Amino acid sequence: MAANEANGAINHLWSIFRSAGIADDLAIIEYTARLLLDESGLEIQLPDRLLPRHPPHRDEFGREFELLKHVLNSAAEQLGGDNPVQQFATLFDQHVLFHLSEMLAGGRYPTPRHIARFMQTLAEVAPDDTLADFTCGSGGLLITRAVTKQDRAPRTFGVEISPEWARIARANLLLHKISIREASIRDGNALNVIEKPVSPEEPDSRFFPFRSNSNKADDVRAFNRILMNPPFGEKVDAALTGEKLGKRISKSETALITLALRNLAQNGVAGVLAPSGLLFSNSSADKALRTELVNENTLNAVIALPKDAFQPYSPLQTNLLLFTKQQSPENHLTWFFQLEQDGYPSGRGRNLTQYPPPQTSDLPFVEQLWAKHHSNPDAQFPDRDAPAVGVYWFSSEAGYPGIVCWGITHALKSVDFIDPSTTESANQETVVEAAGHVPHLSVELITPLTEPKITVKIPVPETIWTSPRSTSAPVEASDEELEPEVEEAEEILEQVEPSAIKLLTSRAWAAAIAFFRKGNGTIGESPRLLGVAVQANDIQQQAYDLRPERYVIVPTESQSLKSPSELLADIYKNQRQLAKRIDNLFGHLELPAIATQKLPSPIFNDAELPLVAKFNREQREMWHKVRQKTETVIEEGADNYETAALFAPADIGIDDSESMAEAIRTLDLMERMGLIVPVTITEPQSDELEVHLGKYCS
Helix, strand or coil, X not given: CHHHHHHHHHHXXXXXXXXXXXXXXXXXXXXXXXXXHHHHCXXXXXXXXXXXXXXXXXXXXXXXXXXXXXXXXXXXXXXXXXXXXHHHHHHHHHHHHHHCCCCECCCEXXXXXXXXXXXXXXXXXXXXXXXXXXXXXXXXXXXXXXXXXXXXXXXXXXXXXXXXXXXXXXXXXXXXXXXXCCCCEEECCHHHHCXXXXXXXXXXXXXXXXXXXXXXXXXXXXXXXXXXXXXXXXXXXXXXXXXXHCCCCXXXXXXXXXXXXXXXXXXXXXXXEEEXXXXXXXXXXXXXXXXXXXXXXXXXXXXXXXXXXXXXXXXXXXXXXXXXXXXXXCCCEEXXXXXXXXXXXXXXXXXXXXXXXXXXXXXXXXXXXXXXXXXXXXXXXXXXXXXXXXXXXXXXXXXXXXEEEEECCCCEEEEEEECHHHCCCCCHHHHXXXXXXXXXXXXXXXXCCXXXXXXXXXXXXCCCECCCCCCCCCCCCCCHHHCCCHHHHHHHHHHCCCCEEEEECCCECEEEEEEECCCCCCCECEEEEEEEEEEHHHHHHCXXXXXXXXXXXXXXXXXXXXXHHHHHHHHHHHHHHHHHHHHHHHHHHCXXXXXXXXXXXXXXXXXXXXXXXXXXXXXXXXXXXXXXCEEEECCCCCCCEEEECCECHHXXXXXXXXXXXXXXXXXXXXXXXXXXXXXXXXXXXXXXXXXXXXXXXX
């Protein structure tokens, strides 16, 4: 409720600005940031030119100016918090910024904060880490860091090409009590701003507020953590990237990720967002970057975020690359995730001012996995003395429950989920015997031909999965309730999980399986493969293709065990569908041939076609020639009539190639307007259908 009231106050804020003649959204955000800074009472050491601008003509603003401050203070009070500055920080970062309903000019928008928090969590940004963002925008990826009262040294650095956004980012960091100085947030092209110092002895680069303890020139400017959401698809000066990065790169995302890799400290971690094209394109720069990430560094994870994760600003599929600047250890596993939901509804209708519940998002599951993936397993199977598979359990306390399993000595070949309680059989003894078994994962490992097959059974605890049948308790019911309607019966059957579901069908060293809820259930109801982990040689065999769908291969159809009655019902259903299609085909065959039917007259008056009046001179001349291509149809016992004649571009006086190209474009326009149509005719000698390109009838 408090968030809704705050949003209402922000709507009021916008209307005040617009009534004063200020309609630019970015300007309103900047003026609001300055008002909040002034009201916060913070001691600010930065020059005024680096801070957001004041609203224009404050003296003339008069009553409206005082009303703005009142609205902001009232909205902040609705959000709670330990102090007014924290309230202002929350108000600005979660409500003012996300009042934007669409991407601004230049492809700029604030990174959704649930994605920013997700990136910060996986990169494990600590209070003593130096953190950088070379495309910082509003500073959303910088404010996620934790700060301590004991350490007030500047450890945060950002670059933003837009001076307006750079001023907004400084205000955002100050409101979040993150210590910055003049050189902490720079505006300009990151390729120019991030320059190497001349030597290790240089006391301090004017563009760079941090120094490492290393004596190596390459390590003088280095960050422990880099988080970045670079602009996608923008052109950059290849000569500039050749000078600054040592290689010619023409795409913004590739250049900026390369820049991040160059400025990452040894053993430092970066989390950067990238479009899908970078993960597989044949561009030499993209391929070189992917090869460098896999062969010379440690590629920790590639995460395909839900397709609508950046709505309402961008519908593009976006991926998170997580990597460490160090040579990957032997047998290192790279995780690939294919996420489908982030807790918000699909499409543009999202309220980004509120965080979604974790039970409706894939992100918390990945966060749980990342918190554990370097620790010892929760369990080993078949036993700890001779383990073949390690397991992590994830309860439902912070998101979806689930299981992560990995092969200890051999890679995984397949993983099946089996719930014996759903097995149908006419043999009552079999049902009783199956009821004594628990739902489990059947994991088959890849073993050499000389070794015996290894299949491991991993029981699924009730905290993760409870069979729909095993939870159904008998209840007393009236005679009318004993016979449900057919629709209700079908709905009940659909809720019962099949007895065997294939989850993993391709080679991987680890598999992450989540059990998804339906509605507000307390346990998982439907298992799905969220991600897999593979070794570097598996990526190399895929020609360094980093698309998660190349590795997280979901079976096209779940293989389930069905009873004979269900199989017969499927066969009967398919036969009825086939019979309907055959009847439909016979209906088409019995229609009279189109050749025997009278064609409509093509003659139009130009007055009936108002769009023709908008043609230019050349187009009108061609339309006049097309209209002349008619012929008279003579039939015995019927009135003669005019109809269209077939023609090719050459038939209307087009002979040279340049004129032909222009004619084809004009004819294509006429076709789209419905003035002419392409015709497919039959060759008389071969009796075969042949499309005569360029032949039209008016």
